[in-house]
Amino acid sequence: MTELRLMAVHAHPDDESSKGAATMARYVDEGVRVMVVTLTGGERGDILNKAMDIPEVHGRMPQIRRDEMAKAASILGVEHHWLGFVDSGLPEGDPLPPLPEGCFALEPLEVPTEALVQVIRDFKPHVMTTYDENGGYPHPDHIRCHQVSVAAYEAAADHRLYPTAGEPWNVQKLYYNHGFLRQRMQVLQDEFVRHGQEGPFAKWLEKWDPDDDLLGKRVTTRIECAKYFAQRDEALLAHATQIDPNSFFFTTPLEWQHRLWPTEEFELARSRVPVRLPETDLFAGIEGR
Numbered sequence: 232m233t234e235l236r237l238m239a240v241h242a243h244p245d246d247e248s249s250k251g252a253a254t255m256a257r258y259v260d261e262g263v264r265v266m267v268v269t270l271t272g273g274e275r276g277d278i279l280n281k282a283m284d285i286p287e288v289h290g291r292m293p294q295i296r297r298d299e300m301a302k303a304a305s306i307l308g309v310e311h312h313w314l315g316f317v318d319s320g321l322p323e324g325d326p327l328p329p330l331p332e333g334c335f336a337l338e339p340l341e342v343p344t345e346a347l348v349q350v351i352r353d354f355k356p357h358v359m360t361t362y363d364e365n366g367g368y369p370h371p372d373h374i375r376c377h378q379v380s381v382a383a384y385e386a387a388a389d390h391r392l393y394p395t396a397g398e399p400w401n402v403q404k405l406y407y408n409h410g411f412l413r414q415r416m417q418v419l420q421d422e423f424v425r426h427g428q429e430g431p432f433a434k435w436l437e438k439w440d441p442d443d444d445l446l447g448k449r450v451t452t453r454i455e456c457a458k459y460f461a462q463r464d465e466a467l468l469a470h471a472t473q474i475d476p477n478s479f480f481f482t483t484p485l486e487w488q489h490r491l492w493p494t495e496e497f498e499l500a501r502s503r504v505p506v507r508l509p510e511t512d513l514f515a516g517i518e519g520r
């Protein structure tokens with residue numbers, strides 16, 4: 232039996248646990264080798280969990296985020312690689328402040344692309360996942376993550392490019408994560424209302440830009456992974472400085488999610504193998520499947 236390999240490219244530590252984590256856990260369970268590549272160290276992440284907003288944490292964020300990431304990777308059963316760039320932070324204010332010197336989003340595209348090409352040629356994934364051109368949400372590192380991943384998907388296969396970064400490797404398929412769907416939120420919100428509860432999503436749904444509904448239309452691939460939702464939540468909680476255990480991520484009972492929305496969603500963005508859409512498997516059409 233051929234070994235299958237999946238590589239998930241993410242901007243910061245914790246992104247892997249909030250986007251496609253249950254899918255990764257499922258593939259690990261099926262014997263697929265899964266590697267998460269995190270492009271930055273997440274050094275500029277705010278502490279979003281009050282319980283962790285303490286002096287012992289503040290001076291040690293880079294190390295703490297490494298420890299959190301290692302714990303999440305072990306919960307999901309994935310291999311992990313740091314690409315080593317510096318978090319750009321989320322610029323806030325009007326006008327937006329300039330990006331900090333030396334950060335990931337200011338690196339010339341070919342620098343992180345070559346670094347990722349090297350990891351791709353080494354790990355030889357059949358399938359890669361990343362974000363769409365909007366980054367999933369408008370963090371400069373997420374948009375850059377998209378650009379670097381697409382460039383590296385193309386370049387890794389081209390022997391003329393980055394010849395010192397290893398032997399060319401054809402990744403067969405490239406996907407975008409699409410976990411943040413209006414329809415999913417609506418279905419879960421309706422269930423809260425049915426139970427006479429206020430529900431955490433009403434405000435989100437109210438201010439949702441109608442154009443964002445298009446995202447749902449871009450989904451090509453639904454992965455059944457409800458069995459792994461608990462593992463996903465545990466991995467997310469491992470990022471203790473970033474995730475408030477009382478946040479909306481955890482308010483929907485798992486039983487409702489199993490019943491009402493048992494999948495994670497992806498968009499097939501590039502393929503070097505023939506495909507038939509929609510799909511229920513990221514490896515559909517790949518030899519050895």
Ligand SMILES: [Zn+2]
Binds near residue numbers: 246
């Ligand atoms: Zn992020």
